[in-house]
Amino acid sequence: MKELQHLLQPSLLRRVVLAVFSGFMLVWLALVVWEYIQLNLETDKDLRDTSRHIAMMLRPIDDRAHQIAETRAVSDIINEQYRASNVTDPYLVLLYAADGTLLFRSHKTGQLPLRPRDNVIEKVRLGELDYHVLQTRGPGWVMILASPTFRALWVFVQTSKDIWQQVLLACAIILLALYLAVWGGLQPLQRLSRLIAARQPDDLSPLAFNARHAELIPLTEALDRLLAQLKLKIERERAFVQDAAHELRTPIAVIAAEAHVLSSNSARDNGDAGARMRHAVARATALIDKLLEMARLDDQRPIRPQRCDLATMVRDEMASALPQALAKHQEVSFDGPEQFPLNIEPAAFHSIVQNLLHNALAYVPAGGRIEVRLGVLRQWVELEVWDDGPGIAPADRTRVFERFHRGAGHDSPGSGLGLAIVRQAAHRLRGTVALGDGLDGRGCCFHVRFPLPPTEGAV
Missing domain, CATH: 1.10.287.130 (Signal transduction histidine kinase, dimerisation/phosphotransfer (DHp) domain)
Known part of the structure; x- marks a missing residue:
């Protein structure tokens, strides 16, 4: 069972071999088709050449018996050549007198009446066979030659007999060369696979694999x-x-x-x-x-957006934080639209608003100002929280979004996770968060932006 599964498993080497073999089969088929077309195209030319040579031979002959004998001899030679080439369909030769009397026909079943036109090749069906027919007129006689149309099966068999050994030999040589080349080319991948399989589960160091090939x-x-x-x-x-x-x-x-x-x-x-x-x-x-x-x-599951009003969510969060702001005599304001309906993951947006607002309330001193702004710039939703608090030193601004990081010189209680949550939530919405100077050049401004959904327009 395992061997069968191994054979059925996709293989690059097997694919290359099958592709090359299929290519040779297509070449073989193309050669057969080409030969079939060429043979039937050459039939008309051969028919005219044969008719011209027989006519040149018969014109000097006045004796009727002699004409018939010469015509029979030529017919026998042509049909013998056909039989030698394994062509089973007969080549028809008919000789008529000028008055329409049949003088000779090469086969009893091959009866063709005189044609209305001379020196014009016609396609005629006799029984189950198709023929190319040419009528030529001479002094006192009319000759009709009919060459059978070559059948596709016969052409396939004859052409295959002629070229199958060469095709198979070339195919075998090229397949062997390709097999060795692909097998050798896959050896570095095998070594790389063994190197990875031999590593310890906790070994995450670089592979140290010398890849000499450009593809690796x-x-x-x-x-x-x-x-x-x-x-x-x-x-x-x-x-x-x-x-x-x-x-x-x-x-x-x-x-x-x-x-x-x-x-x-x-x-x-x-x-x-x-x-x-x-x-x-x-x-x-x-x-x-x-x-x-x-x-x-941090969940990697796909986002499940819901229709919600961002402006209402911001105002509700500000209302819940109002007692804390009143206790410190802080001024909290909102600058944004009355309504901002959007398809979004509400939990992620709520985490951003809640943590930025509570961060400002915790660090802005008594009597300070906090301003929340919400809007759209081009195709981006923008949420900003401004304050005039103590601010964050430029050297610390790159670290404030790390987990458990708390700025130096601040005694406000906190876990050090709020801004890390903001960054994670913004990433969840395919957005970013940045930190700049706050109100009147003091304090902080946290700027969160994320793209509008494709079906949404500007508010």
Whole structure:
């Protein structure tokens, strides 16, 4: 069963061999067709030449018996040649007197009446056979020659008998040469395959394969790039797990310590310990929620867009954040259309708005300003969150979107995952996020843009 499956499995070598063999078969068929066409084209020329030679032979002869004898001799020679060539259809020769009396016919079944025109080749069907017929007139006699049309099967058999040995020999030689060439050409691929199969599962180093052939260089380079990308991804995931464990260690340690306090201290102390425990639980819960949100956005499944109003989503998120803004006397405004219906993945857009807005509320000091802008530029949806807070140093702007990165000099609580989630959500929408200067040249401006769906127009 395995051998049968192996034989049925597609093979480059087998494909090349079959392609060459098929090419030779097509050449063989083309030669047969060409020979068939040529034979039938040459039939008319041979018919005229034969008629001219017989007429030249008969013109000087006055004796009728002598004319008949010469005509019979020529007919016998032609038909003998046909039989020697394995042509089973007879070549017809008929000789008439000037008054239409039949003097000679080469075959009893080959009866042809006098034609209305001389020296014109006609195609005539006699029984089941097709003939090329030519009538020639001389002094006191009329001669009709009829050459059979060569059948395709006969041409195929005769031509194949003539060339099959040469074709098969050439095919065998070329197939052998190609087989050896392809087999030798595939050996580097076999070595590359064995090299990859022999590697350890955790070995993501470059292949170190010396690809001398130009066709293999792009393949080995692509494999090395893939291994480098996998290695980088695994290193990032390992760092992510370590950072997540580190971030969770602190609130869990607080919970453990306060639980011990609750079990051993007075009621007053228990109240303070309970508050600290609730704060630690809330911090751990928020971190877990962020981790789950990143996992959802990192899902590789296709996007499932839904019809939703982006402007309403932004205003709803701002309304939910209003108590936090009022507590710090922050001014929060929205600049955008009343409605912005769009087919989009709502969870990704909601993550962008929520994390950018809460990031601004957390880092902008009391009395600061936050402005959210939403619109369309050409074929791009643009969401911007401006503030006049402390801002981010240019040297740190390339790292703020990394997981668990928190800017230096800030004491606001947070997990360090918000901006990483924004970048992941923007990527999910096939968009980008950029960071620039904020209001009045101070603070930050987070600029998110993603393409309009093909069926959508500008708002």
